[in-house]
Amino acid sequence: MASPVVRFRIDFADHAAVGPGKIALLEAVHASGSLSQAARNLGMSYRRAWLLIASLNASFRKPVARAVTGGRGGGGATLTEFGVELITSYRALDRDISSIAARHLRPIVKAVTKASRVKPAVARRSFAHKGI
Amino acid sequence: MASPVVRFRIDFADHAAVGPGKIALLEAVHASGSLSQAARNLGMSYRRAWLLIASLNASFRKPVARAVTGGRGGGGATLTEFGVELITSYRALDRDISSIAARHLRPIVKAVTKASRVKPAVARRSFAHKGI
Numbered sequence: 001m002a003s004p005v006v007r008f009r010i011d012f013a014d015h016a017a018v019g020p021g022k023i024a025l026l027e028a029v030h031a032s033g034s035l036s037q038a039a040r041n042l043g044m045s046y047r048r049a050w051l052l053i054a055s056l057n058a059s060f061r062k063p064v065a066r067a068v069t070g071g072r073g074g075g076g077a078t079l080t081e082f083g084v085e086l087i088t089s090y091r092a093l094d095r096d097i098s099s100i101a102a103r104h105l106r107p108i109v110k111a112v113t114k115a116s117r118v119k120p121a122v123a124r125r126s127f128a129h130k131g132i
Numbered sequence: 133m134a135s136p137v138v139r140f141r142i143d144f145a146d147h148a149a150v151g152p153g154k155i156a157l158l159e160a161v162h163a164s165g166s167l168s169q170a171a172r173n174l175g176m177s178y179r180r181a182w183l184l185i186a187s188l189n190a191s192f193r194k195p196v197a198r199a200v201t202g203g204r205g206g207g208g209a210t211l212t213e214f215g216v217e218l219i220t221s222y223r224a225l226d227r228d229i230s231s232i233a234a235r236h237l238r239p240i241v242k243a244v245t246k247a248s249r250v251k252p253a254v255a256r257r258s259f260a261h262k263g264i
Contacts, residue, residue, distance in 0.1 A: 008140035010233065012244045060243040086240060093236040097229055101142065104225040108218060111192040112144045 004109055006101045010090075016059035022052050023090050026083055029053075029065055035077040053077075056086075136241055138233045142222075148191035154184050155222045158215055161185075161197055167209040185209075188218075 009019030028038035039049035056064045064083035068076045079087075102109075141151030160170035171181035188196045196215035200208040211219075234241075 002145065005143040006140050007143065008138050008229070010237065011137040011139065012237075012241060013134065016244050059245060060240075061245055062243055082243065089236050089240050093233055096232045096236070097140070100228045100232070101225055104221050104228070105142065105144075108192075108221050109144060111194050111214065112148050113191060113193055 002109075003098065003102050004105050006097050008094075008097060010093075012059065018056070018059075018086070018090065022056060023087060025049055025052050026056075026064060026079060026087050029077050030079045030084065030087065033068070033076045033078060035065075038077075056083075060086075134241075135230065135234050136237050138229050140226075140229065142225075144191065150188070150191075150218070150222065154188060155219060157181055157184050158188075158196060158211060158219050161209050162211045162216065162219070165200070165208045165210060167197075170209075188215075192218075 007020065009017055011017045024042060025038060025044075028041050029035055032038050032041065035049055035053065036046050039046045042049070053065050060082065062082040063080050064086055065077050065079050068078050139152065141149055143149045156174060157170060157176075160173050161167055164170050164173060167181055167185065168178050171178045174181070185197050192214065194214040195212050196218055197209050197211050200210050
């Protein structure tokens with residue numbers, strides 16, 4: 001029986017929200033040391049990646065990332081200590097949420113229909129409204 | 133200092149997802165005993181409310197709600213035992229998530245900028261991309 005997957009975002013304030021997209025971007029910057037490479041890896045535009053980082057930097061008193069200059073073809077990006085802390089806290093929360101969700105939702109999970117058992121007409125109706 | 137608000141949805145399977153909208157609808161049906169009244173209370177169309185309930189009923193082996201006939205102006209809706217269990221499990225998970233989020237995110241919450249401290253230009257950029 002598959003575990004339920006919980007997708008979440010955190011609203012810290014009206015102007016400060018963090019969800020899986022921003023965290024994935026921070027992780028990609030951390031791994032590649034470059035905002036443009038991180039954007040490419042995630043299939044998003046450089047502009048969108050830049051705006052997401054700018055939004056994070058405006059949300060908190062400490063920046064999450066900063067530009068690094070120097071070297072040929074320089075112009076990389078690196079996470080600050082706070083940026084790394086944000087990833088770490090989010091992932092720790094993610095792990096705990098998965099674990100308590102599995103516990104709370106056990107009786108519900110048992111009642112999920114198998115996709116193959118859903119009648120085609122019902123499945124069409126259901127898939128048409130996926131994501132609602 | 134405000135607590136972070138965690139918004140979440142649960143993907144049980146490709147064809148079975150539950151989020152705050154469906155739970156609010158179930159709660160409104162439970163409170164009003166009527167799908168059309170529940171839809172009105174939530175400002176959604178009857179059609180949309182009906183499709184959400186149909187999607188839930190197709191997601192699980194047990195229905196979450198059923199039509200009730202009888203009485204003048206009859207045609208109400210009532211939650212099944214399973215529908216009530218789904219609300220209860222979701223709300224219990226919600227409470228636990230809020231509590232562990234507050235714990236995990238304490239150092240992050242401390243770093244959130246006060247809205248009044250965000251420069252107008254930055255705020256405009258940030259609000260334009262709210263919800264990303």
